[in-house]
Amino acid sequence: MIPQGIAYGGDYNPEQWPEEVWAEDMRLMAEAGVTMVSVGIFSWALLEPREGAYDFSLLDRVLDMLHAHGIAADLATPTAAPPAWFFVKHPEALPVDKDGRALSYGSRQTFCPSSPAYREAALRMARALGERYAGHPAVVMWHVHNEYGCHNPECFCEESAAAFRGWLREKYRGLEALNDAWGTRFWSQWYYDWDEIIPPRATGAVPNPAHLLDWRRFCSDALLSLCEAEREVLREAAPKIPATTNFMVMHNFDALDYWRWAPKLDVVSNDHYLRSTDPESHIDLALSGDLVRSLAGGPWLLMEHSTGAVNWQPVNRAKNPGELRRNALAHVARGADGIAYFQWRAAKAGAEQWHSAMLPHAGTDSQIWHDVVQLGADLKALGEVRGSTVPAQVAIVWDWDARWALELPSQPSAELRFQELVRAWYEPLWRSGIAVDFVHPEADLSSYRLVLAPSLYLVDDEGAANLTGFAERGGTLAVGFHSGAVDPNCHVRLGGYPGAFREALGVRTDELFPLLPGESVELSDGGTARLWSERVRLAGAEAITTYTTGPLADVPAVTRNSFGTGTTWYLATQPDPATLAALLDRIRTEAGVMPVLSTPEGVEAVLRRGTEADYLFLINHTEASAEIPVSGEARELLTGKPVPGAVTVAAGEVAVVREPRE
Template sequence: MKRTLSVPGIAYGGDYNPEQWPEEVWAEDMRLMREAGVNLVSVGIFSWALLEPSEGVYDFSRLDKILDLLHDNGIAADLATPTAAPPAWFFRAHPEALPADRDGRTLSYGSRQTFCPSSPAYRQAALRIAGALAGRYADHPAVRMWHVHNEYGCHNAACYCDTSAAAFRRWLRDRYGDDLAALNHAWGTAFWSQWYYDWEEVLPPRATGAVSNPTHQLDWRRFCSDELLSLYTAERDVLRAAAPTVPATTNFMVNFSFDALDYWRWAPELDLVSNDHYLRSTDPEPQIDIALSGDLTRSLAHGPWLLMEHSTGAVNWQPVNRAKSPGQLRRDALAHVARGADGIAYFQWRQSKAGAEQWHSAMVPHAGTDSRIWQDVVRLGADLKALAEVRGSTGTAEVAIVWEWDARWALELPSQPSGELRYLDLVRAWYEPLWRSGVAVDFVRPDADLTGYRLVLAPNLYLVDEAGAANLTSYAAGGGTLAVGFHSGAVDENCHARLAGYPGAFREVLGVRSDEPFPLLPGEPVALSGAVPDGATGSLWSERLRLAGAEAVASYADGPLAGVPAVTRLAHGTGSAWYLATLPDPVTLAALLDRVREEAGVAPVRTAPPGVEVARRRGPEADYLFVIDHTGQGAEVPVAEGSFELLTGKETSGTVTVAPGDVAVVREPRGQ
């Protein structure tokens, strides 16, 4: 059964926490929500202690009033299970449900997500409150979606207590067919006398005197993701049994710092994929992170998705929390829509007076409606209403970037040839020149269907299983264009090194062989020569590479590997396979990727000046071209004849003019 969110047009709103305010404020909230064009709010996310003041005793009087009030004002509710923040009485009754860190310290309650994901007592209590909510509100007309939990794994992605250890062993027995010999083989436990003779000997990778077994750590990451997923599906099933047609979601955190969950495994379990995204104050071009995160979330959803949380201004959890510049609130929100968001929501509706997030911005800030933020919030509501017809349209891309959480986890384990490698940094380095060129990008698993793509990029795929390696090899051998970054294909799914030289699984398809890596020190460049820009350099990595069918495009010009190939290309019929054995500087990497994509026949969505972002969504009868000026200079961008600019309501043909720092959304006739 397909379950969809029954809210007209683009959903707009945020987390609504009226329990923080006296009841007389609620009527003012409704008036302001109508003024801003809000049509969806998430309620009850952190209200467990108020809904269930003692075990099995419920007080729904406040929530009854809130939901009725929302319905009376034409505002839909995304009703949450409040299970991310168990109340104090629960931990007094079940202290064994508190989580333990890697050093064995039991953490106290007093914040949020202070529970062990494997705790039977927590699971029982979470399902009980979910069931009580479902039984009471399944048929309430305001409830249009279930919001299960909140940001799974944000603070308790791993618990190292004995309860978790027992759950880990159960997970391992299922994974390895209850065959301890298979586990010993997969983990390579003959090394350092780590052989296990009894399942009870297997523990989480707790703090120890030296480096923990890498496959042990990798399986632990897989287990932790699956354990939290089992909590989500258990709550979702309780809700679904009571309200079979109401969609359920939980908010992902597809952003720069969070890597705890394998969202490829999670996404199919959600009726609607939703995501939280916050900017980092240290990022000089956060618009690129918005685009990357949005493209990855759209790829997880295989279509439109919902932005569940972002900020109107400053967040509260960075060393320095910067406010947004004039116009940025609007640009950021519409950039998410450009990348497939069918809903825009903020944390939170009204800025808190007290608590750990009192300095986190909101739609109604401390300053109230006499503020720039409120003016921007109202304007954005009008913009989203004007974009109602965009809902349901999809992104289009001829380029795919391979993304795999297993590979990310494995690459960043200790005892690598270089501890300077960061998976997302490498992906962003390759993504950024595509963004600057206006090239549309999807993200895919290594084993995905690649037949619709002209170009597939794997900036780093340190870990890849046989199916994924064969799929990428077949794609290139069949005439596709493939580009692979250094230290890829090195290990299998058990972190076992592939023998006979690097880049392991991709040696033959790339036509190269390396016998030894030469990682570079931080800040140590190596000069490049060949078909690259003048002054080209590489960083992070080099390796002693020899050609085995490929041609050298660029070579190291100095250092111990002077004259050795650094960038190679092997023709495969109408396609080719490229290997980048270093990280070129941004100008050089952009030039190389331009050459690769032009060779593959990939063109930008639309020609635009530098710093002007262009993205396209495709609807059943028209295309929607989003043009966003990040330069503050304004621009003109070509559009099809007979086009219509939705935000101004004006016809436009030939070109669309975007004012400095502004956004245009153009409906173009199909076929252009």
């Protein structure tokens, strides 16, 4: 079974080092408190040096060694990096880009997701691993592949074209239904034969948006089918060993619809890396953790993050003092029951040689190593937190279909980015200490007081009815501009905007006025707005804020409406951060949503709820210490000391307070 407490470790790649180094690895892992490592992720070429000829001798020794030292293994299928011999034999399995250029092997994930040859080889490898190690005492979890779609989210070859047509046949059953869904009467795009349909390769003008959207859906499903196939092979060999694969929910990675992926896994895992260009990247971290926890429906595993710098940004900066610890414990605060890094020992060769690791190039005489050892002790002290949940009264709607559709070409504005719009609404809640879940439009909303839909350009009838029904039954729903505009086929909902939400919001827009880059308009509450404006007409709602400058002066910009026994809000523009924060503060206060705890600016407070106690995580992102009131019987877990009445969190530090529940 997965180790008790908060699991701790990282990717372990002993094949990169002489075998005499391995004994030192075991000694240092014990010193750091490592309890679980991922093994074999990129070892296909060593495990299968020739087609069908396996050599598991190295992996045998590694797993035996880990078990002897009490370290569990998350054993990977190495299918993210097929060996050179495979591509020499099967050049047709190489991916092709939208310009028709065949890519070469020589890195990782250089395969076509729809290639029959790749699927056969990958499943053969997964089956060999599963059958050999199903009963190995070190193996507690399967790690299926690695970061699906990271470098090959789509392929435009003929195999992919055939697979795409098969996917479309299954979805639409007939060409008449497809032509109707895609609106192919426009620009003479009508299809008379399935073989006429191709992937959305490079073309002379703007592609059909419905075609593009179905392509994105197909590409996600093509990779998911590979994951499911490997998972099934492993399940046949070892029915009781859980399986995971590492998601990448942030970093503008939008290739996969993780709402469809998450239910297929026994354990949901995620990789998260900070961006050096974001001065408040800890907010991105929090959003990521909340989103993964929501996908998992509870605790999850952080499969990868970095102890310091990464290697793939234009400038790769080291983390500031204390940041390694704050980052890891912030993930735990938001539901992670395991913390792992890429990788255990920093590589001296290869494409990621300048990526930080738990054991850096400098060795144990380094700040990173000191921090890694300290974190191991911290996670051991937090063992009882495992399995606890993060209660939330606010939900933010996040939908990959809506994201893909919003960012298709020929929108009213090319400046709209789904993730940026969502973060703009999330950030004020984070600053206020408001716990947030993320939800699919059709999710059960009965446990929430407030639901926010910052950007839901595309929504189906069921999703729209679910959201508006939540408000009608007494909830508070706030909707952002350009939402509800199109149906799942990217067909505009006629009769005025915001389409599917007009009635519930009590407004009607007849024309859109997106703002130019750098342009802003003034609002009646003293704030400004950018990105977007609309000519809104009230149809039952009241105007809360109006424009005072520009072509829409005196037109409502923010509205409020009574709908059923609940309340709906419409933000027809993007207020400046301070104005948006004040507005969301009003909306959530009226909805009866209060923060976890009132803390000074920059001190993050997150609550995990256990069966017998609450665990209050206090993360100080400032340069000054902060004193936080707590219950009289509280104990700080990282030090083990009682903190009657209050706990002091030093600058840049973290406290985790255990408060018994009555």
